[in-house]
Each structure stands twice: as structure tokens, then as C-alpha cells.
Amino acid sequence: MSRNSLIGSIPASVGELRTTLVLDLSHNRLNGSIPSQIGGAVSLLELRLEKNFLTGIIPTQIEKCSSLTSLILSQNNLTGPIPAAIANLTDLQIMDLSFNQLSGSLPKELTNLSFILSFNISHNHLQGELPVGGFFNTIPPSSVSGNPSLCGSVVNHSCPAVHPKPIVLNPNSSSDSGGRSLSSNLRHKKIILSISALIAIGAAVFIAIGVVTVTVLNLHVRSSTSLSAAPLTLSTGDDFSHSPTTESNYGKLFMFSGDAEFVAGAHALLNKDCELGRGGFGAVYRTVLRDGRSVAIKKLTLSSLIKSQEDFEKEVTKLGKIRHHNLVALEGYYWTPSLQLLINEYICSGSLYKHLHEGESKNCVSWQQRFNIILGTAKGLAHLHQLNIIHYNIKSTNVLIDRSGEAKVGDFGLAELLPLLDRYTLSSKIQSALGYMAPEFACRTVKITEKCDVYGFGVLTLEVVTGKRPVEYMEDDVVVLCDMVRGALEEGRVEECVDGKLRGNFPAEEAIPVIKLGLICASQVPSNRPDMAEVVKILELIRCPSEGQEELE
Known part of the structure; x- marks a missing residue:
């Protein structure tokens, strides 16, 4: 209901929207306060109320919307402090609370929001x-500008130092008895200070000895661990039923085909100089086999979620048999x-992201x-869904x-390898995929199916066509790609939906249907999204209508 001319206040009945995922009332003329009943909308993923005339405080009951990933209340007239309860919205x-009349200090609990991107x-x-601490160590100055009374390193404005009150001696206590008393007190304090100094020096020496001892022991343990973990048992072939060794210090290296030896030896498997990148499930490295082939090695970081070696090998065997162009x-x-x-x-030309967002304009x-x-x-x-x-x-x-120039989908099958991976862990690990995540990820009552991949594919399609990221962070606004494309297409501004780098060199009869297909795939309702097999057929029809006619002739 955004971008209309809605007036009046937000009704208290908004709290009855218990299964609603997105509430977008932005760009209207709403007034009044945000009702405390908003906490009843427990399934909300996005709450967007920006660019209205809302007043009053931010209700603490908003913490009950525990699945919120986006809270945008900017450009209103909200007052009062930022409630510490927002820190409970851990997802x-x-x-965005910019351009309001909020006052008070920032709750320190906000540093617990570990997934904050904007x-x-x-x-x-x-x-x-x-x-x-937390995300406050990396935010840009523009995100807190316009608050003259804020201080800290981010705003380049040091906070006033708090000095202890000085000890003031009473000048009237100058009598002989008072002098003797003062002298006695001073001697007593000097003795106490001397004893305290000796205790402090002794403690410091004890701590230093402890640190040195722990360091030496730690180095010894590390060296012994590295020596014991060095041996690798190499195997080739198709037999997965046996394990070459039962000793926990030995590892099993298995290649489905070809030589299992590496040019620089097994110790080069995780060479940091050859790191290709990092993701939610681990880091990826490049190395070379004896036969000259390069491979990409992914180190999984969720070992605790793997049940056993038998389960791991069973699933990895299935994935190893998958072959598709x-x-x-x-x-x-x-x-x-x-x-x-x-x-x-190993795929030599890198990721699609690199080609779209990091390449030079001439390429x-x-x-x-x-x-x-x-x-x-x-x-x-x-093919995966099949x-x-x-x-x-x-x-x-x-x-x-x-x-x-062919696309190859990677990083698939991780959920099969990690059988204990629950929805919360999965969504937290792929939080870097903000904008691609289907809304049902945050709703525990909705079953996750292959339609979540269709949603991500729809967003990816729009990203490829427009050359824009799924979520763009502006200085005072956040642009969601799906919303931007849908609005531009409805208003006939097709040129805004296609990457400007193409300079108009694209067939509109292909581009427009592809954009519409992307929007359909990115529908909020899973049942409205087509299957990927249907998507392939639609794309082939979009590309080949004329070719098909020529063949018929």
C-alpha cells in the first residue's frame, strides 16, 4: 500500500496481521503514532513506514516482531529515545530511523545486532x-550525521572527559592537635601505599610469569598438533566402503577421478595466498593437482553439524555423481x-558478481x-530440482x-551435507544473500521447498538485466531492486530496468519478457512462482520465436 495518498492513523488492528510478512505503508500521509499493537504482527520480516507524518515514540512492543530483518521508519516526526528493546530483534x-526528532542516548545493547548491514x-x-563494538566499529559517518550532540570516533568528536573531584583540605584545621592528627594520618597512608605498591609489583611479576608459561605451552601444543595432523591417507577409485585408517589424527583424501596428489603437497591445501573468497559456510582456496588441473577447495566451517563420516561420505558421493554443463x-x-x-x-573467470559489479565499463x-x-x-x-x-x-x-561465458552454479548441496542445519542457522549463514532470500525463510510455519530457489533466481535475473545489486544503500534511503523494477515497468520506464552500460544495445522484445519473468519468479507467494523447468522453457521461447519459425519454413 505504499506510494498512495492514504491519510489518518495506523489502526490498532494491525496487530491482528499475525501471518503478514511485509507491511509497507511508506510514502503516504499517515499521522498519529505507531500503535503498540504492532507487536502482534509476529511474522513480519519488513516494516516500512517511511515518508509519512507519524508522531510519538517507537513502541517497545516492536521487539515481539522477532523475525524483522528490515525496520525503516525514516522521514517522520517520531520523538523520544530509541528503545533498547530493538536490540532483541536479532535478525x-x-x-533506518533517520530524519526524525528522536532524542536521548543510543542504547549500548544495539551492539548485539550482529547481522546489521545498513x-x-x-x-x-x-x-x-x-x-x-559490533557494527558501530564499521558504520560510515553519514549514518550518524546531523546529531550535533553525539560524540565518538565515528563523528570525529571526542567525548568530554570525566575527571574525579579533587580532594580539598580544610584550611581551618591548622591547630596543633589537628596538625599532629594530619601528620599521623599521612604516615599511616604512606605505609598502606607502600604495602599496596609491593603487592601490585608482586602480582605483576606473577602474571608475567604466568603469561610466559602459557605461551610456551601453547606453542608446544601447536607444534605437536601440526606434526600429528600432517599425514594424509590418499585414495582413488570408486570404493567408499572402507576407510584407510581409524586413527583420528589421519585424514582421508578422495578424488572421484584423476590423481589425488597436489603439486605443493597436502600442506598447500589451505594456502592463504591462494584464497579465492569466503562465504557463510567457509573459505575457498585454489590449488593445483599433479596432472596440472586447478581445483577450488572449500573448507567447511560447520563441522559440528555433520553427524558422522559415514553420513558425510554418503551425501558427498551423491553430489560427486552430479554432472551438468x-x-x-x-x-x-x-x-x-x-x-x-x-x-x-575451478572456474577461471570468477563469479557473476565480479563481472556485473566490479568489471570495467569497457568490458x-x-x-x-x-x-x-x-x-x-x-x-x-x-537439473538440481529434478x-x-x-x-x-x-x-x-x-x-x-x-x-x-557459460554460467555454472556452485555451492549447491550444502544442506544435504549438513543434516543438522536448521532454518535459523541456515538463514543466519546466508544473511549475506540479503535480497535473494525468499520471505518464507523467516516464517517457521511455511515449508521450505525448491520455490525458495525460484525466488532467488528471479532476483538474480533482475540483477543481471539491470546491473544493480538486489539492495542498494543510498545516503538517506534503501532501494530494493524488485520494488524499483516493478515501479519503473508499471510506469513504462523500461530504460531504467536495463543496465545503462548497454547503451540501448538490447532487443526490447527479449528484455521486457525476461524482466517480467524475473518479477514473477520473485513473487512473495511461493505458489505463484513457476517451476525452474517451466522457466527454462519460457526463456527458450523468449529467445527463439523467430528461429523456430524459420525452421518450420
Whole structure:
């Protein structure tokens, strides 16, 4: 209901929207206060009330909306302090309270919001010292500007020092008895200070000895651990029924095909100089096999969620058999109880994200290449869904581009490898995929199906066409790609929906249907999204109507 001319106040009955995921009343003329009954909307993921005429305080009952990821109340006339209860919204990723009349100091509890990606409290009347720690260590000055009474390193304004009150001696106590008493007290204090100094020096020496002892022991343990973990048992072939050794200090390295030896030896598996990137489930490294092939090694960081070696090998065997032109191949694995590595095909040209957002303008991705990437990604996902595998984490950093410009979907099957992975852990680990996540992730009563991949694919499609990220953070606003594209398309501003780097070099008869398909895939309602197999057929029809007619002739 955003961008209308709605007037009046927000009704208290808003609290009855217990299954609503998104409440967007922004860009209207609403007045009055935010009703405390808002806490009844317990399933809310996004609450957007910006650009209205709302007054009063931010109700503390908002903490009951525990699934909130976006809280945008900017450009109103809200007053009072920022409630500490907001710190209980532990899934919060976007918080924008800018351009209001908020006052008081910032609650220190806000540092507990570990998933915050965008934080804006600029242009209010806040005061006092900015909290230290958490996301406050990385926020830009613009996010807190316009609050003259705020102090701290971020605003480059030091807080006034608090000095202890000086001890003032009574000048009238100059009598002989008073002098003797004062002299006696001073001698007594000197003795106490001397004893305190000796105790402090002794404690410092004791602590120093302790630190040295612990350091030496730690170095000894590290060296012994590294020596015991060095041996690797290498194996090749198709037999997974045996484990070469039962000793916990030994690991099992298995390649589905080819040589299991590495050019620089096993110790180079996790060479930091060859790190390709990091994600929610682990870091990725590049290394070279004896036969000259490069591979990408993913170190999993959720070892505690893997039930056993048997379960791990059972699932990794299934994934190792998956071969498709648009999927990154799993070529092997390494196992110890405390360390699990996945050895994947290395794709030389990097991620789609890099090509869209980090490449130079002269190396612009053409429309033909973009269409191929969208179609290839769709084919890869359709193949996974045919095998009853849900990806869960579709985003442009997980789509890789090979030498020929073909898309290859990577990082799939992690949910199969981590059987104890619950919805909360999964959503927290893929929080970097903000904008791609289907709304049902935050609703515990809705079953997660392959339709969550369709949602991510829809957002990815719009990202490829527009060249814009799923969520863009402006100085005083947050632009959600789906909303922007939908609004521009409805108003006939198609040129705003296509990457300006293309300079108009794209066929509108292909671009517009692709954009509409992306919006349909990114529907808020899972049942409204098509299957990926249907998406592939639609894309092939969009591209080939004329070719099909020529063949018929």
C-alpha cells in the first residue's frame, strides 16, 4: 500500500496481521503514532513506514516482531529515545530511523545486532557517546550525521572527559592537635601505599610469569598438533566402503577421478595466498593437482553439524555423481572429524558478481551474454530440482562464469551435507544473500521447498538485466531492486530496468519478457512462482520465436 495518498492513523488492528510478512505503508500521509499493537504482527520480516507524518515514540512492543530483518521508519516526526528493546530483534539487517526528532542516548545493547548491514540514525537530536563494538566499529559517518550532540570516533568528536573531584583540605584545621592528627594520618597512608605498591609489583611479576608459561605451552601444543595432523591417507577409485585408517589424527583424501596428489603437497591445501573468497559456510582456496588441473577447495566451517563420516561420505558421493554443463562439478573431498574439505572444479573467470559489479565499463557484459547466463543458471537449477536438491543460497557470487561465458552454479548441496542445519542457522549463514532470500525463510510455519530457489533466481535475473545489486544503500534511503523494477515497468520506464552500460544495445522484445519473468519468479507467494523447468522453457521461447519459425519454413 505504499506510494498512495492514504491519510489518518495506523489502526490498532494491525496487530491482528499475525501471518503478514511485509507491511509497507511508506510514502503516504499517515499521522498519529505507531500503535503498540504492532507487536502482534509476529511474522513480519519488513516494516516500512517511511515518508509519512507519524508522531510519538517507537513502541517497545516492536521487539515481539522477532523475525524483522528490515525496520525503516525514516522521514517522520517520531520523538523520544530509541528503545533498547530493538536490540532483541536479532535478525535485523536494515535499520533506518533517520530524519526524525528522536532524542536521548543510543542504547549500548544495539551492539548485539550482529547481522546489521545498513544502519542510519542521521538527522535526529540524539546525544551522548556512540556505543563501541559490533557494527558501530564499521558504520560510515553519514549514518550518524546531523546529531550535533553525539560524540565518538565515528563523528570525529571526542567525548568530554570525566575527571574525579579533587580532594580539598580544610584550611581551618591548622591547630596543633589537628596538625599532629594530619601528620599521623599521612604516615599511616604512606605505609598502606607502600604495602599496596609491593603487592601490585608482586602480582605483576606473577602474571608475567604466568603469561610466559602459557605461551610456551601453547606453542608446544601447536607444534605437536601440526606434526600429528600432517599425514594424509590418499585414495582413488570408486570404493567408499572402507576407510584407510581409524586413527583420528589421519585424514582421508578422495578424488572421484584423476590423481589425488597436489603439486605443493597436502600442506598447500589451505594456502592463504591462494584464497579465492569466503562465504557463510567457509573459505575457498585454489590449488593445483599433479596432472596440472586447478581445483577450488572449500573448507567447511560447520563441522559440528555433520553427524558422522559415514553420513558425510554418503551425501558427498551423491553430489560427486552430479554432472551438468551448468553446475560446478564436485571432484573430491577430504575428511577428518574436525576438518572437512570439498574439492570442486575451478572456474577461471570468477563469479557473476565480479563481472556485473566490479568489471570495467569497457568490458561490459553484452545482452547476449546476459541472456546466456540467465538461461544457463536456470538450466543448472532445474537439473538440481529434478534430483530433489534445493540450493538454498542462490546469489551472483555463487554463479561462476567459465572461459566461454557459460554460467555454472556452485555451492549447491550444502544442506544435504549438513543434516543438522536448521532454518535459523541456515538463514543466519546466508544473511549475506540479503535480497535473494525468499520471505518464507523467516516464517517457521511455511515449508521450505525448491520455490525458495525460484525466488532467488528471479532476483538474480533482475540483477543481471539491470546491473544493480538486489539492495542498494543510498545516503538517506534503501532501494530494493524488485520494488524499483516493478515501479519503473508499471510506469513504462523500461530504460531504467536495463543496465545503462548497454547503451540501448538490447532487443526490447527479449528484455521486457525476461524482466517480467524475473518479477514473477520473485513473487512473495511461493505458489505463484513457476517451476525452474517451466522457466527454462519460457526463456527458450523468449529467445527463439523467430528461429523456430524459420525452421518450420
